[in-house]
Amino acid sequence: MKPEEQYCDFSTQAVHGGRYLHGEHAHSAPIYATSTFTFDNAEQGMNRFAGNENGFIYSRFGNPTTAEAADAIAKLEAFGLKDEKGDPLELSALLHSSGQSAMVTMFLSNLKAGDKVLTHYSLYGGTHEFLFDFLPGLGIQSLITDFKKIEETENLLMQNPEIKIIHIESPANPTMDCTDLQAVVTLAKKFQVLVTVDNTFSTPYLQQPFRFGVDFVFHSTTKFLNGHGNTIGGVLIGKDKAFMKSIVNRIHKLLGGNSSPFDAFLLLQGLKTLPIRMEKHCSNAKIIAKFLSEHPAVSKVNFNGLPDHPDYVLSQRQMRHAGAVMSFELAAGLEGGRKFIDALRICVRAVSLGTADTLVSHPASMSHSGMKREDRIKSGITDGLIRMSVGLEDPNDLLQDLRQALSATI
Incomplete structure (x- = not known):
C-alpha cells in the first residue's frame, strides 16, 4: 500500500x-x-x-x-x-x-x-x-x-x-x-x-x-x-x-x-484475525456477564458492559465493545472461589488472558500476589475475587460449565 x-x-x-x-x-x-x-x-x-x-x-x-x-x-x-x-x-x-x-x-x-x-x-x-x-x-x-x-x-x-x-x-x-x-x-x-x-x-x-x-x-x-x-x-x-x-x-x-x-x-x-476474534470474545463475554450477574452464588460482577456498572456510559463512549475480561466475587468468599475453580471442566485454570480458550484465575494468589494485602484491598482486589478471560468457545458450553462449577460453591 x-x-x-x-x-x-x-x-x-x-x-x-x-x-x-x-x-x-x-x-x-x-x-x-x-x-x-x-x-x-x-x-x-x-x-x-x-x-x-x-x-x-x-x-x-x-x-x-x-x-x-x-x-x-x-x-x-x-x-x-x-x-x-x-x-x-x-x-x-x-x-x-x-x-x-x-x-x-x-x-x-x-x-x-x-x-x-x-x-x-x-x-x-x-x-x-x-x-x-x-x-x-x-x-x-x-x-x-x-x-x-x-x-x-x-x-x-x-x-x-x-x-x-x-x-x-x-x-x-x-x-x-x-x-x-x-x-x-x-x-x-x-x-x-x-x-x-x-x-x-x-x-x-x-x-x-x-x-x-x-x-x-x-x-x-x-x-x-x-x-x-x-x-x-x-x-x-x-x-x-x-x-x-x-x-x-x-x-x-x-x-x-x-x-x-x-x-x-x-x-x-x-x-x-484480531477483529473477528475480538467480536466473538466480546459477544461471549456479554452473555457470560449477564448470566453471572443473575446467579445467586455471585455477589458482584465487574464488567463495564453491564448497564449497572458505574463506567458503562464511559466505556460505551470510548470503546467499541466492553471487552472480554471480567472479574467477580462469589457469595461464598475465598473458600467458595477455590471450590469454583476446582470444579471447572471446560474453562482453563491459568493466568494470562486473550487466548482462544476461556481462562480463570485468582488474582490475589496469582497475578497480584506480589502486592501487599492492604494495597490489594484498596485497589478492589479482594481475597475472593475471580478473574475470567472469556474465550471463543460456544457460549452454551461455557454457561453449562459455569453453572455446574457455581453449584459447588452453594
Missing part, C-alpha cells in the same frame, strides 16, 4: 499489516532467524552505526520480522486517526520480549531521579511492583489517585510539579474500572505532563487511546493481539517519532528487551 492510500476498514488493515517487501516475493513475512546482518563494505557498516543509512545491524537493535510486527501494530493504533495538521496519524513502535519490558522501556526513557508518576488504583501486579517497589530505588516516586475525581487529580498535579507521567490502565486489571482518557489528557496538557496507557485489555480494535491525545501506548502482545497463547511479547508505541527513534530506541537496545523473530512471526499471524 502506498503511504497516501488508506484502507476503508480496520479489518483490512489487520489482514495486510505492515506489508514489507520480502526477498523471493514471500507472501508472508519470513522469520529472519539471524543474530547479525552483513555489510557490503566498511563504509556501509560505519554509516549504519552512525545512523546515516537505514539497514539492519544486529537483531537486538532491530530485525525485519520484529520491525514488521511493530509497524503492523502501530498502523492499527493509528487507523483512521489524524494528527494536529489533519494528516493521517503516523506512529512509531518497538517490539519487545514482553509487555513488562515495553513498560519498563517507556518509563525509563522518560523519567530520571526526582521525577514522579501519577497513577490509579487497580493496576496489573507487575506494573504496581515496578512503580512502587523498583522505581523508588532510582529516586522516582509514584502517587495514586482516583482519576474520576478530577479536582483531586488537579490538586496533586499542582502540589507535585515533579510529576512527569500520568499512567493509566483502562479498563484496569482486574476490576475493569475505566478512566475518561479525554478528561485526563486535557488536564495533563495543562500541566505539560505525559499520558501513557496500557491498552492490553482493549487492543486497538476496541479502543484507540491516541484518539484522545495520549503520548504512549503499550501492550502485552502475549494477550489478545497474538490471541493463541503461544508467545510472550510486548510493544511500545509513541507519537513522537523522533523521540522514539532516538532516546526510546537507545534505552530499548541497552536493556536488551528485544523480541524474538519467531515470536514476532506468530504475532503477525494472530493480528490478521
Whole structure:
C-alpha cells in the first residue's frame, strides 16, 4: 500500500499489516532467524552505526520480522486517526520480549531521579511492583489517585510539579474500572505532563487511546493481539517519532528487551484475525456477564458492559465493545472461589488472558500476589475475587460449565 492510500476498514488493515517487501516475493513475512546482518563494505557498516543509512545491524537493535510486527501494530493504533495538521496519524513502535519490558522501556526513557508518576488504583501486579517497589530505588516516586475525581487529580498535579507521567490502565486489571482518557489528557496538557496507557485489555480494535491525545501506548502482545497463547511479547508505541527513534530506541537496545523473530512471526499471524476474534470474545463475554450477574452464588460482577456498572456510559463512549475480561466475587468468599475453580471442566485454570480458550484465575494468589494485602484491598482486589478471560468457545458450553462449577460453591 502506498503511504497516501488508506484502507476503508480496520479489518483490512489487520489482514495486510505492515506489508514489507520480502526477498523471493514471500507472501508472508519470513522469520529472519539471524543474530547479525552483513555489510557490503566498511563504509556501509560505519554509516549504519552512525545512523546515516537505514539497514539492519544486529537483531537486538532491530530485525525485519520484529520491525514488521511493530509497524503492523502501530498502523492499527493509528487507523483512521489524524494528527494536529489533519494528516493521517503516523506512529512509531518497538517490539519487545514482553509487555513488562515495553513498560519498563517507556518509563525509563522518560523519567530520571526526582521525577514522579501519577497513577490509579487497580493496576496489573507487575506494573504496581515496578512503580512502587523498583522505581523508588532510582529516586522516582509514584502517587495514586482516583482519576474520576478530577479536582483531586488537579490538586496533586499542582502540589507535585515533579510529576512527569500520568499512567493509566483502562479498563484496569482486574476490576475493569475505566478512566475518561479525554478528561485526563486535557488536564495533563495543562500541566505539560505525559499520558501513557496500557491498552492490553482493549487492543486497538476496541479502543484507540491516541484518539484522545495520549503520548504512549503499550501492550502485552502475549494477550489478545497474538490471541493463541503461544508467545510472550510486548510493544511500545509513541507519537513522537523522533523521540522514539532516538532516546526510546537507545534505552530499548541497552536493556536488551528485544523480541524474538519467531515470536514476532506468530504475532503477525494472530493480528490478521484480531477483529473477528475480538467480536466473538466480546459477544461471549456479554452473555457470560449477564448470566453471572443473575446467579445467586455471585455477589458482584465487574464488567463495564453491564448497564449497572458505574463506567458503562464511559466505556460505551470510548470503546467499541466492553471487552472480554471480567472479574467477580462469589457469595461464598475465598473458600467458595477455590471450590469454583476446582470444579471447572471446560474453562482453563491459568493466568494470562486473550487466548482462544476461556481462562480463570485468582488474582490475589496469582497475578497480584506480589502486592501487599492492604494495597490489594484498596485497589478492589479482594481475597475472593475471580478473574475470567472469556474465550471463543460456544457460549452454551461455557454457561453449562459455569453453572455446574457455581453449584459447588452453594
